[in-house]
Amino acid sequence: MLKHIISGKAFVLGNDIDTDQIIPAAHLVYKLDDPEERKNYGRFALSGVPVAQSGLPDGGIPFIDEGTWQSQYVIVIGGKNFGCGSSREHAPVSLNIAGIEAVVAESYARIFYRNSVDGGFVAPFETSEHLYQEIRTGDELVLDTQAGTLENKTQGKTHALMPLGDIEAILRAGGVFNYARETGMIETK
Amino acid sequence: MAMTITEKILAKHANRKEAKPGDNVWIDVDVLMTHDVCGPGTFGIFKKEFGAGAKVWDRDKVVIIPDHYIFTADKHARRNIEILRDFVKEQELPHYYDVDSPRYKGVCHVALPEEGFTRPGEVLFGTDSHTCTAGAFGEFATGIGNTDAAFVLGTGKLWVKVPATMKFVFDGVMPKYLMAKDLILAAIGAIGVDGATYRTMEFSGTTIDAMTMEDRMTLCNMVIEAGGKNGVCVPDATTIEYVRARTSKEFECFYNDDDAAYHSVHRFNVKDIEPTVAKPHSPDNKARVSEVAGTKLDRAYIGSCTGGKISDFVAAAEILRGQKVAIDTFIVPATTDVERAINEMTVDGTTIMQVFRDAGCRIGEPSCAACLGGPTDTFGRLNGVEVCISTTNRNFPGRMGSPKSQVYLASPYTVAASAVKGVITSPREFFE
Numbered sequence: 001m002l003k004h005i006i007s008g009k010a011f012v013l014g015n016d017i018d019t020d021q022i023i024p025a026a027h028l029v030y031k032l033d034d035p036e037e038r039k040n041y042g043r044f045a046l047s048g049v050p051v052a053q054s055g056l057p058d059g060g061i062p063f064i065d066e067g068t069w070q071s072q073y074v075i076v077i078g079g080k081n082f083g084c085g086s087s088r089e090h091a092p093v094s095l096n097i098a099g100i101e102a103v104v105a106e107s108y109a110r111i112f113y114r115n116s117v118d119g120g121f122v123a124p125f126e127t128s129e130h131l132y133q134e135i136r137t138g139d140e141l142v143l144d145t146q147a148g149t150l151e152n153k154t155q156g157k158t159h160a161l162m163p164l165g166d167i168e169a170i171l172r173a174g175g176v177f178n179y180a181r182e183t184g185m186i187e188t189k
Numbered sequence: 190m191a192m193t194i195t196e197k198i199l200a201k202h203a204n205r206k207e208a209k210p211g212d213n214v215w216i217d218v219d220v221l222m223t224h225d226v227c228g229p230g231t232f233g234i235f236k237k238e239f240g241a242g243a244k245v246w247d248r249d250k251v252v253i254i255p256d257h258y259i260f261t262a263d264k265h266a267r268r269n270i271e272i273l274r275d276f277v278k279e280q281e282l283p284h285y286y287d288v289d290s291p292r293y294k295g296v297c298h299v300a301l302p303e304e305g306f307t308r309p310g311e312v313l314f315g316t317d318s319h320t321c322t323a324g325a326f327g328e329f330a331t332g333i334g335n336t337d338a339a340f341v342l343g344t345g346k347l348w349v350k351v352p353a354t355m356k357f358v359f360d361g362v363m364p365k366y367l368m369a370k371d372l373i374l375a376a377i378g379a380i381g382v383d384g385a386t387y388r389t390m391e392f393s394g395t396t397i398d399a400m401t402m403e404d405r406m407t408l409c410n411m412v413i414e415a416g417g418k419n420g421v422c423v424p425d426a427t428t429i430e431y432v433r434a435r436t437s438k439e440f441e442c443f444y445n446d447d448d449a450a451y452h453s454v455h456r457f458n459v460k461d462i463e464p465t466v467a468k469p470h471s472p473d474n475k476a477r478v479s480e481v482a483g484t485k486l487d488r489a490y491i492g493s494c495t496g497g498k499i500s501d502f503v504a505a506a507e508i509l510r511g512q513k514v515a516i517d518t519f520i521v522p523a524t525t526d527v528e529r530a531i532n533e534m535t536v537d538g539t540t541i542m543q544v545f546r547d548a549g550c551r552i553g554e555p556s557c558a559a560c561l562g563g564p565t566d567t568f569g570r571l572n573g574v575e576v577c578i579s580t581t582n583r584n585f586p587g588r589m590g591s592p593k594s595q596v597y598l599a600s601p602y603t604v605a606a607s608a609v610k611g612v613i614t615s616p617r618e619f620f621e
Contacts, residue, residue: 016382016471018585025561025588028226029258029265032335033233048587081383084416085585086561087318089230089334109416110387111318115334166213166350176340176348177238185215186344 001174002123006101006143008074010135010152011063012056013049015079019112021048022083022091032093041090042069042097055137064098071098075141078105079132082124083112092121102143104131104150104161117167120175125150126162191446193354194421195389198329198443202312210353210452218250219311219328221341224297225255227316227334229272234339245280246345252284252306253277254297259288259556263564295524295555298322298410298494302402303526305436309424310443314341318413319494319582325405326432327424327442332413352418353452354389355380359396361459366617368504369404370496370580370600372396372457373411374465378475379455386416388452391445393423396459402431403500410495411582414472464603464615466578469595470586478603478615487575489514489608490589491601492521492553493560496580499530501601506531506541508605508619509548515611519569520545521553528555550608562590571596578607 023044030040046054046063055061064071076095082105083091092115095103102123103116116124123145131150135141139154143161150159164171173179180186190207192200200208202216223231236243245251253273258266270288277285284306286294294300298319301307309327313320316338323330333347341347357376377384390412397405409420422428424442432440464478491497491505502522522528531541545552551569559569560581571577571594579589584596599607602616 016585018583018588020561020583020585020588026564026590029263029269029564031233031265031268032230033237048592050586050592081386081416084382085318085413085583085588087316087320087332087334088227089336092334107383107386109383110418111332111334111413115336118340119334119336176336180340180344185346 002145002171003101004144004146006075006123006145007141009072010075010077010137010139010141011071011073012077012132012135012137014053014056014132016081016084017049017078018085019083019088019091020085022046023088023094024048028088028090038097039069041094045071045094045098056132057136061137069098071100074099074101075143076100076103077132077135078103080106082108084109087111089115089119092116092119096121106130117170118176120171123171127159128162129159131159191448191450193389193391193445193449193451194327194423194443195329195354195419196351198310198312199349199351208351210351212351213348214351215346215348216312218314218341218345218347220250220252220306220313221338222252222254222297222301222313222315222320223338224257224317225269225273226257227338228253229269230335231316231338231342232272232276234335235342238339239343243343245342248280248282251282251342252301253282254286254294254300255288256296257557258563260554260568261564261566263566266564293525295522296494296497296557299498299523299527302326302406303435303524305432305438308432308436308438308440309428310441314338314347319410321412321417321420322406322410322494324409324420325402325422326428327422329419331419350387352387352389354391355385356391356393356451356454358394358454358456359392359459360394361396363396363459365620366464366602367459367462368600368602369400369407371462371465372459373408374467374475374598375457375462376455377411377415377473378465378467380415382414382471382473383416385412387418390415390417390420392420397422398425401500402427403498406498407495411472414582464600464617466603466613467584467598469584469597472583472598478613481613482615484613485576486516486578486607486611486613488516488577489518489604490559490569490577490579490581491604492519492523492558493581494523495582496601497521497523497527499527501580502527502531502541503534504601505605506536506544508602508609508616510536510544512548512609514549514608516608518550518608519553519559520550521558521569522555524555559589562588578604578613580604
C-alpha cells in the first residue's frame with residue numbers, strides 16, 4: 001500500500017541508472033520467497049553503481065553498510081531514464097528489501113516503472129526538475145504522496161512532483177493483484 | 190480510425206474495434222515465455238496469489254526456456270533449474286527445453302522462432318527485456334517482470350498502455366560491409382537510450398524488405414536499448430515462409446493503414462551509414478568505426494540473442510577464414526540449432542566451426558553466457574579491466590562482468606575484423 005507520507009534520508013544517483021547497476025546479474029540467483037536468502041538482494045542493492053557516482057554529489061558513499069542488508073536511506077533521487085536495461089523485477093525488489101520506499105526521477109525506463117507499480121515495491125514519482133543536482137545524499141526528505149510534494153527539510157525547500165496518473169490506483173491498491181481483486185477482475189482469495 | 194500494426198494487434202487482443210496511443214487496455218496473451226532467472230520468482234508469486242494448487246491458464250501457451258546460467262557450478266543457479274523442472278512436472282507443461290536433455294535449446298529469443306512460437310499478429314510476453322526481438326515477425330512482443338508474468342500465468346491477461354509508433358525507414362541496398370547491427374546502433378545513437386521510451390519502433394523501407402528474418406530480429410532485439418516498448422516489422426513473404434516452416438498453427442497478419450498516425454518518422458539511406466560501434470558505457474554512445482579505429486582490445490566476443498545467430502557466425506567466418514585472432518576471441522552460439530548449423534555449413538570446404546577453431550577462437554556452449562556477466566565462472570565473462578568488443582546488446586558499467594571492464598558493441602563483421610587485428614578495425618579493410 002502506498003503510504004500518505006514517506007520520510008527519510010535521500011540517496012542521490014545520476015542519469016541512466018540501469019538494472020545491472022541496481023542489482024548486478026551475478027546476484028539474480030537468490031530465492032525471493034526465502035525470508036533469509038532474500039536479504040541478499042538488499043545486501044547487493046545498488047552495488048553495481050560505479051563508486052564515484054554512488055551517493056551524489058560527493059560520490060563514494062556506500063548505499064548499504066558493510067555486513068548489513070538494509071540501507072539508512074529511504075528515498076532514491078535519480079536523473080533521466082532510471083531503471084533502464086533488463087526486465088529483472090529483482091531491481092525494484094532489491095531497493096524495496098533495502099528499505100527504499102520511493103524513487104524520484106526525471107523519467108523511467110518502462111519495465112522498471114511497471115515492475116515497481118505492479119509489484120507495489122517502490123513508488124516511482126517523476127519530477128520536472130533536475131533534483132539529482134540539487135538534493136544531496138543524506139538530506140532529510142518528506143514525500144507527501146497525496147499532495148504530490150517533496151519537502152527537503154535539510155535545505156528548507158519544497159518541490160512539486162508530477163501526478164502519478166493512470167497507475168495511481170494500482171499503486172494505492174498495493175500492486176496489480178490487489179487492484180485486480182478490488183476491481184473484480186480476479187477472485188478474492 | 191486508421192491504425193498502425195501495433196495498434197491493430199492490441200485492439201484485436203483487447204476485443205475492441207480500435208486502440209489509440211495512451212489507451213490502457215487489458216489484452217489476451219497468446220504466449221508467455223520465461224527462463225531460469227525469472228521463472229522461479231514468477232512461479233513463487235503465482236502460487237502465493239492463486240494458491241498452492243493453482244493451474245496455469247493454458248498449458249499450451251506457456252514456454253519455458255532455460256538459457257541464462259546453465260554451464261556454471263553456482264549452486265543457486267543450479268537450484269533454479271530444479272525449480273523450473275518441478276513446476277513443469279507439476280503443471281504438465283509441454284513446452285519445456287530442459288538442460289542436459291536433447292531438447293535443450295539455449296537463448297530463448299532465438300529458440301522461440303526456431304520452435305515456431307513467434308507468429309504474426311500475436312501477443313507474446315516474456316520475463317526478459319529482449320522479448321521485443323519477436324516483433325520481427327509482425328507481432329506485439331515485450332518484456333515484463335515476475336509479478337506481471339505471474340498475473341498472466343493465472344489469468345492469460347495483462348494491462349498495457351497502447352504505445353505511439355516511431356517509424357524508422359531504411360532505404361537502399363546494404364553495402365557488403367554493413368549489417369543490421371550497424372543500422373540499429375545508428376538508430377539508437379540518433380535518438381538516445383531513452384529516445385523511444387514507452388513507444389513502438391517500427392522498421393520499414395526497401396532495406397528491411399530485402400532482409401532475412403534473422404536480420405530483422407537483430408533490429409527489433411535492440412529497441413529496448415532505446416527504451417522502446419516493442420519493435421515491429423511488417424510481415425511479408427519472408428516472414429510467412431519462415432513461420433510456416435516451423436508451425437502449423439494459424440495466424441493473422443496485420444498491416445499499417447495508409448493514413449495511420451505516427452509519433453515521428455526517421456529516414457536513413459543505408460549508403461550513408463558506416464560500420465558503427467557503441468562506445469563504453471552506453472548503447473547510444475555511437476561512433477563510426479573509423480573514429481575509434483586502432484583502439485587497443487583485450488577480447489572479442491561473438492554471441493547472444495543479438496549477435497549469436499546463424500547469419501552472425503556466417504558473417505564472422507567470412508572475415509576469420511584463413512586468419513588468426515590476435516586477442517582472446519569467444520564464440521558462443523545462441524542455441525543448439527545454431528551450433529548444429531555452423532558445424533554443418535561450410536566456407537570454401539571448411540565448416541564454419543572449423544574456421545573459428547583454425548583461427549584460434551574459443552568455443553562455448555549455447556546459452557546467454559557472458560552477455561550479461563553472470564556467475565564468476567561464466568564462459569567469456571570479463572573478470573578484470575579488459576577492453577572487449579562484442580556482438581551483444583548492452584555495455585552499461587559491469588554488464589559483461591567486472592565494473593572495471595569496457596565494452597564496445599559492434600556487428601559480427603566489425604568484431605571479427607577487430608579480433609584479427611587486436612585493435613578496433615573496420616570490416617571494410619577486409620572487403621576492399
